[in-house]
Amino acid sequence: MNILEIFTTIVQIDSESGNEEKISVFIQNFLAQRNIEFSQEKEFQIIAKIPAKNKNISEIKKLMFCAHMDTVSPGKNIEIIIDKNGKITSSGNTILGADNKASLANMLLLIDKISKNEIENHHQLEFVFTTKEEIDEPAVYKLNIESLQSELGFIFDKANEENINTVVSVASSISDFTVELKGKGAHASTPERAINALEMLISFVSELKLGNCYPNSTLNIGVINGGEATNTVPSVIHLAGDFRSESPEYMKKIEEDLRRAQMKVLSAKKFKDANIDINIIIYCKGYTHNVNSPAFKNLEKIYSQLGYDGIKVLKTQSGSDASCFMNHRLNVIETFCLNDGCFEVHTVKEWTTIENLEKLQEIMQKIVKYW
Known part of the structure; x- marks a missing residue:
């Protein structure tokens, strides 16, 4: 199983906002087949938990990855086209759905690799799959967030940025x-x-x-x-x-x-x-990261170890599920919104590349093993 196989599979499962049941069932079956503990939340949302494998890890961290299952319209009957250079688009009649299925596919691939012991050491992990992120009442606020134990969260949902090593420092x-x-x-x-x-x-x-x-x-x-x-x-x-x-x-x-x-x-x-x-x-609600915090510096280190020139920070007026975790009244989880390697999202010209999908997997694996 590789990232392109998972990505093309879930992109072809229609999941416009408010109609996420099919993809939620697919993910639940995917988790069950790999004996991953999970709970079904309100609005077809899912929380999956994987305990740490701590060989050669001196201090166990509690980390969360989150992606939304829904897409904007038109997102039905998506036809995928991959050119000779690895650029992935739709036929032009619909969106591609890479927002946020590029991240979603990489989370599933990461879970698959862990279940097969292809990743020998990793921190304690929680995977959150949300719905209705693209509309006025995101379902993330209906999650049982108090059940999450994570200290840090990662959401790859910032599109249209040339540098894959981009992180949102200030959100409106x-x-x-x-x-x-x-x-x-x-x-x-x-x-x-x-x-x-x-x-x-x-x-x-x-x-x-x-x-x-x-x-x-x-x-x-x-x-x-x-x-x-x-x-x-x-x-x-x-x-x-x-x-x-x-x-x-x-x-x-x-x-x-x-x-x-x-x-x-x-x-x-x-x-x-x-x-x-x-x-x-x-x-x-908006949020501001302290770019001098230990977590921010560690994120910069992760990207540097992968060969990137540290991280590029930016301000955004776009919303994401990160705002909920950063502002929750009972369980605040410091959450980073990171570049997802997608472009022209929310349009029928939306695209990503096989290379960018693979880069996201590399970054996720680095985080779970070496944070």
Whole structure:
């Protein structure tokens, strides 16, 4: 069994967010066949545990690897194409699903090698397989995280970076929001009888700074829905979006900006009988690693021993399951979000390479044996 065989197998198991049962069952069978202890968690999630083999290891560490089983759309009936240079893509009609199945496949290969005693010495290991990471309510928050014993975690889920030795040092907080602008409908021939929800929308958005609203902070409206017919004045319009920032202060300011825009619109005389409801949902809290910590320095050492020029640190406004483990109120696990060797993710042009898949396996094996 090699990494390409496992990767192509799981990529062809459809697992768009919210439809992960098939791949979860596949992984559970994979673990059972190798006599690996595991528990099925809520939302088809899985926690697997492997005790340490401590020959020649002076101090046993407790380490976690995590990957999400779901993909974005379009992710059904994926056809894999591998060119003569080892570049792996889909046919162009779907995503490839390398996000996050490149990491997922490497975790399974690592488990397979350990079960066959091909890796003689390793630390105590926990493997976490999550679902719904790609949508607004990631299932990782429903895991029985208190059952995990790990001190450190590794998630290979940072894409689109040229250097495989990249790690996220600062991740932004992300909040989603919905807005309902409710006016009063009327026939298009009698607009004076209406409270036009579209006019409310225009006024609301004009009070906001979209895009890069504050330093290292963004505000975006991604969904707009409304109207009933071409010959009616729209009575209700719904918006949905998100805002992100490294700074808790700016996260608070953006929320205040949304509330201020709400009050400004409703204070206008023509909208006095209208209503605006805003709902804000925390997607994930940000985190900052101490790049001078022993764990960070050890990670740098691991990559250096593999021939890389240490590690490259970066800030990101993208979310990952790492935020949950870094901010859990009962069981904080210092978790690194690392490069997964994938590019153009969330598009039908997504790609990775056989070489990058093999590099991830090399890095994972180095961590479990020599951390």
